[in-house]
Amino acid sequence: MNYRFIPLVALIVVVGSLATVAQNTTNSKQQTKAAQVKKILVRDLDETFDGKPARATMHEITWEPGASTPAHRHPCPTFVYVLEGELETQVGDGPLLHLKAGNTLYEPTMTLHSKTRNPSKTHRARILAIQIHDRAIKRLTIPEK
Structure with a gap:
């Protein structure tokens, strides 16, 4: 050998x-570069949305450092509260926004949400997203093609 x-x-x-x-x-x-979505609450409401039975849905969304979300739309108004960290986001034709913990954001129905990312290399970012919608709607995030 x-x-x-x-x-x-x-x-x-x-x-x-x-x-x-x-x-x-x-x-x-x-x-691990994708955002993680956790459903916090789904509650049928006594009120109506566009004349139809309504539902409230609440999600906690977490972006690890450098993570981003692909372009998408929501079939209902979406209200966001930043719980932790910082995010860069753009809604519709608006400017690129720099959101920090404590900031809020409103996303109108079916408005393109083209850019959302965690610019930090060391800290995660978390939001609470609340949506009021028709109970018949099953898909609350519609990916942009």
């Missing part, structure tokens, strides 16, 4: 292992 190649084979195995670990780490980071 030729033992001169053992160090070379060992080096190839180590480099291959490191490349696999680096790829898995990169994939994990890419997978």
Whole structure:
């Protein structure tokens, strides 16, 4: 057996292992770049919305550092309160907004919400989103094509 190649084979195995670990780490980071949505409340209301039975839905949405949300619309008015961190967002043709904890935002029905991202490299951002809508509406976020 030729033992001169053992160090070379060992080096190839180590480099291959490191490349696999680096790829898995990169994939994990890419997978955590999306916002996480947690449903907090769904409550049927006595009131109506556009003459139809209404429902209130509340979500907590969390963006880890650098995470973003793709362009979308909501089929109902959406009210936002920033719980933690900072976000950059744009609603309709309005300016890019820089929101911080304690700020609020109103998104009119079916208005394009094109950019939302957490610009921080170290801190997460969280919001509370409240929507009042027709009970028949099942999809409260409509991705932009």
